[in-house]
Amino acid sequence: MTSDLTTAFLRWALIRAALARGWWLATALYLVVVADLSPFELVLIGVFQGLTVLIAEVPAGVLADAVSRRLALVLAHIVMGAGMAMTGFVTAFPLLVVSQCLWGLGWALSSGADVAWINDELARPDLIDRVLTAQARWELRGTPIGIVIFGAVAWVTTLATAVIVAGVAMLFLGVLVVARWPETRFAPVDAGRRWAESRAIFRRGIAVARADRVILLVLGANLLLHGSEEGFGRLFERRLVVLGIPTEPDPIVWFAAVALVGAAIGATTLRFVEARIEGVNVATRVYVGACIVGVGGLLVFAHAPNAASAVAGSFLVRGIGSPTTRVAATILINRRTTSGVRATVHSFLSQTENAGEVLFGLALAFIAGSTSPTVALTCCAGLLACAGLVVRRARE
Secondary structure (H helix, E strand, O other), X not given: OOOHHHHHHHHHHHHHHHHHHHHHHHXXXXXXXHOOOOHHHHXXXXXXXXXXXXXXXXXXXXXXXXXXXXXXXXXXXXXXXXHHHHHOOOOOHHHHHHHHHXXXXXXXXXXXXXXXXXXHHHOOOOXXXXXXXXXXXXXXXXXXXXXHHHHHHHHHOOHHHHHHHHHHHHHHHHHHOHHHOOOXXXXXXXXXXXXXXXXXXXXXXXXXXXXXXXXXXXXXXXXXXXXXXXXXXXXXHHHHHHHOOOOOOOHHHHHHHHHHHHHXXXXXXXXXXXXXXXXXXXXXHHHHHXXXXXXXXXXXXXXXXXXXXXXXXXXXXXXXXXXXXXXXXXXXXXXXXXXXXXXXXXXXXXXXXXXXXXXXXXXXXXXXXXXXXXXXXXXXXXXXXXXXXHHHOOOO
């Protein structure tokens, strides 16, 4: 599987993940400890972010398919880095919403463009499933690097400093690294026909998705899956604080340790999956199995009597369930689309992700605010179970 392109792609995935995960470690605590957002605001900020991505996702995918995969990725880093850095300068809820929306816009621009770029430039359909699984595994390898580096920066300086440094680094990763990638196998649409061809690409992408039962089932399940992940992700840090995570040493150290163990579990899981992902219906079985594990973890986390048992449940969710379902969904979609609309169809996957975050995020925010985080997290488990049942019907 080794090649210069694959190596460059996987190293980039590792660095981007390190910056993103280190940034989110500091940001998640920053939103709770410094900005003092309520549970309702924590979930609502994710809803606004998801709505931004929902609106931008398809145009971003069409940009990658019509103009340039590489350009879309460079723009993604610039916008994402700006939003990341802005977060560390503000504490007012409306401004934090803006910064998170910029972060989301950056992810929308990159969504599908990375998969489309490596598909084109590698030109090895026989290897692409393993490369995409390796990408997810390398991203998990980047997680502890980012956590250690930016956890240390936050501990030595401030949470805001760690947030800002990560954002600036993300911007430079796009300008200095991704901008130098080759793009020799992609043929952009002529400038004079871009608008008409962009609309045609969008229509062809919809036609591919509508005509394929497996794609439709995966997209439907993605709504449920990421509604569940949104509620869990936004309530995770606050629930551990309420349950009594130790305050000595600094909470950033404990959250970093939890994330490190979760990443190690995830990397080990994906190493196992990578060696076995090829074959008919394997990705479907992997997806369903990961949902079952994730449901168990969510129920443990939701009803945990103390921080230790909640952390154990979170390992099942973040170490096994989340990374495995994500890569299985990407592979199922990638197998059933073509180069001309690849980024656009992958953008549909990301769009359903953010639609789920918006639709179910609003409901979960209301439930968390009007009842309790435990009830909201139990609902998250129900959503994940439904996602597994939907994909179980997808036979390749």
